[in-house]
Amino acid sequence: MPSVQLKNPLEALEPLFAKGERELYRDREVVYYPGVASDSVFYIETGHVKISYLDTSGKRLVLALRGPGDLVGEGALMGEERRRHLVQTLGDTLLVRLDRELVVSWLRRHPEASSYLLRWLHEKIVELEELLVDLAFRDIQSRLSRKLLQLSQEFGVRTEDGVLIGCRLTHKDLAEMIASARENTTLALNRLEQEGIVDKGRYRIVVKNEESLKRKCQVG
Amino acid sequence: MPSVQLKNPLEALEPLFAKGERELYRDREVVYYPGVASDSVFYIETGHVKISYLDTSGKRLVLALRGPGDLVGEGALMGEERRRHLVQTLGDTLLVRLDRELVVSWLRRHPEASSYLLRWLHEKIVELEELLVDLAFRDIQSRLSRKLLQLSQEFGVRTEDGVLIGCRLTHKDLAEMIASARENTTLALNRLEQEGIVDKGRYRIVVKNEESLKRKCQVG
DNA sequence: GGATCACCTCCTTTCTAGGGAGCAACCCTT
DNA sequence: AAGGGTTGCTCCCTAGAAAGGAGGTGATCC
The missing domain is CATH 1.10.10.10 (Winged helix-like DNA-binding domain superfamily/Winged helix DNA-binding domain)
Structure with missing residues (x-):
């Protein structure tokens, strides 16, 4: 675990993001659909994305928005086979696509980075719990x-x-x-x-x- | 990332659990309250625990139950300063208390273990999202x-x-x-x-x- | 430039799921 | 045997979902 607190827990992964392929998406474009193979992670350079769950009845729940400096599609690193969400941009957005294998092998070579990823994931859990409590109460x-x-x-x-x-x-x-x-x-x-x-x-x-x-x- | 799928993503941490202090809790006993220092993680040997969020109005939401072979209080490893939940046992329960520093240093010496922890955390996220979707729809x-x-x-x-x-x-x-x-x-x-x-x-x-x-x- | 069209915003009415209160009965523990 | 916790049941009433339009606005096409 880091002794110094970073503003953004993902700063430690910066060198990795340079290795990906940059992709420009237009407003409301779909980054991925639920059900497709979960084989890459995206780093958001500029713009925003909306992560939503599609119900069988056609209704949606937006689980999170993410903006510059954040990741999306991280499930690919954690044993997820197929996407569980619909991800769409809000406004024109520049993403860096990182192949799963690339990230996994980079993480193996930089073991200290995992702890930052854990922290980041924990933040996401806290956000989900907040939403849950709001819905409930x-x-x-x-x-x-x-x-x-x-x-x-x-x-x-x-x-x-x-x-x-x-x-x-x-x-x-x-x-x-x-x-x-x-x-x-x-x-x-x-x-x-x-x-x-x-x-x-x-x-x-x-x-x-x-x-x-x-x-x-x-x-x- | 592991090439072989384990049934329980935490199996890889087994050796660590032997190092903790075993504590027996009676039915409905409190393991920790929200607000107290978040400085240890618990491994559940037998029994069950209930993780709940306490609202200011006195209402509760049970975020998860955890049983044998699972962890509770993992936020301590991920930058959480104070507990955010109330954790209570359901039935008599045997926990292994693991000091944060102990786990952190063990993880540093076993870098491959972090990926299992990430997978486990991801499972928890999936469960939270399921609850969220249920509440919403x-x-x-x-x-x-x-x-x-x-x-x-x-x-x-x-x-x-x-x-x-x-x-x-x-x-x-x-x-x-x-x-x-x-x-x-x-x-x-x-x-x-x-x-x-x-x-x-x-x-x-x-x-x-x-x-x-x-x-x-x-x-x- | 104007027409078209798709989306976005606004507003009202109806109807129902389910929260909340209030009790009565039950049963385990001490 | 008493008392606290658990369960069963009923009624009321509000929050908010659903339906159904009507106007606005921006893009795109001619």
């Missing part, structure tokens, strides 16, 4: 507030009005992230706008008052 | 059926009547595993009993007809 208003807060902290861009969430999200995307109906998500978002807490436009959400938003999270 | 009847199926597969003991779920679970425990009210869980369980799919008694559930149970899972 909070109502839509509160789930949306928490999600907006997370998004502004992870992908936020400071502007004069507040923190702009830096990825191209529709209300449907948001709804699928908090497991609610699109209509109710719109409603909740409008309420937040009326209260002057957020500002919104097409594909655009600005958190104007972070403190009020935090207060909203407790209520539900 | 399925109703109580279906969530309960899936959970019983999982439990019977993971902790089941063959008997003449069917598969007995081998841990001391109350209806409240079950309810907290599928994020529903205790009353509704009892109701759903009674329905399954009336249909002849399960058999139950105090702390005791026997899955009589696995096939019917599987059919129940699809419906919701």
Whole structure:
């Protein structure tokens, strides 16, 4: 285990990312479908991806968004045979495709790197558990507030009005992230706008008052 | 990565488990509380533990059950400072406490072991995602059926009547595993009993007809 | 430039799953 | 024998899913 804390646990893997093949995806393009062979990992250079689970009924749940400096498709390194998710870009996105064997052999040659990967994976577990707890205990208003807060902290861009969430999200995307109906998500978002807490436009959400938003999270 | 698939990804760590301190816990005893220092990992020799998240409102969500051959408290290895969960035993349980530093230094000396740990962690992620999807899409009847199926597969003991779920679970425990009210869980369980799919008694559930149970899972 | 089309956003109404409260009965433990 | 924990049952009521439109907006085509 590292004695020094790194900002991003994956920094230790940087040299590896240079070895991959860079691929440009357009907005909403599919990176992989569920069921296809799980044989590579992607490093996100710029842009964002949305990882979702497709239900048999056609409904979706967005399990995570990932942005620059993050990995996606890591299951390929951990015994996953076929993809379990649908991964799509949000906005134009530059990925580095890393073949599984390449990563595995690199990891063998750099044994200290595994511990960083473990930490990173643990972070993902914490995020999943947070979502789980939200689903179990909070109502839509509160789930949306928490999600907006997370998004502004992870992908936020400071502007004069507040923190702009830096990825191209529709209300449907948001709804699928908090497991609610699109209509109710719109409603909740409008309420937040009326209260002057957020500002919104097409594909655009600005958190104007972070403190009020935090207060909203407790209520539900 | 291993070229041969092991049944239990943790088999590779067996030699490590001999180095720990064995501790006997009685039924329902607390192994650790949320907030305490996260400085050791536990290996389960016999018995079961319940990992739950405590909400500020006093409600609980059971994130996982773990049984013999499994680990609990693994966050200690991955940068977690304080425990995030409440861990309690179900029935009398024998744990092996492993100091964090002990495990970390062992892992450094056995670099090939990390990949097994990664695989194990990935399994846990898959389980969390399954729970998440259930919460998002399925109703109580279906969530309960899936959970019983999982439990019977993971902790089941063959008997003449069917598969007995081998841990001391109350209806409240079950309810907290599928994020529903205790009353509704009892109701759903009674329905399954009336249909002849399960058999139950105090702390005791026997899955009589696995096939019917599987059919129940699809419906919701 | 204007028309078209696909998607996105907004709003309302209806209907139901299931949370919550409140008890009664039961049974194991001490 | 008492008491705490577990189970069974009922009723009420709210959150929110589902359906069904109507207007907006941006891209693309002519």
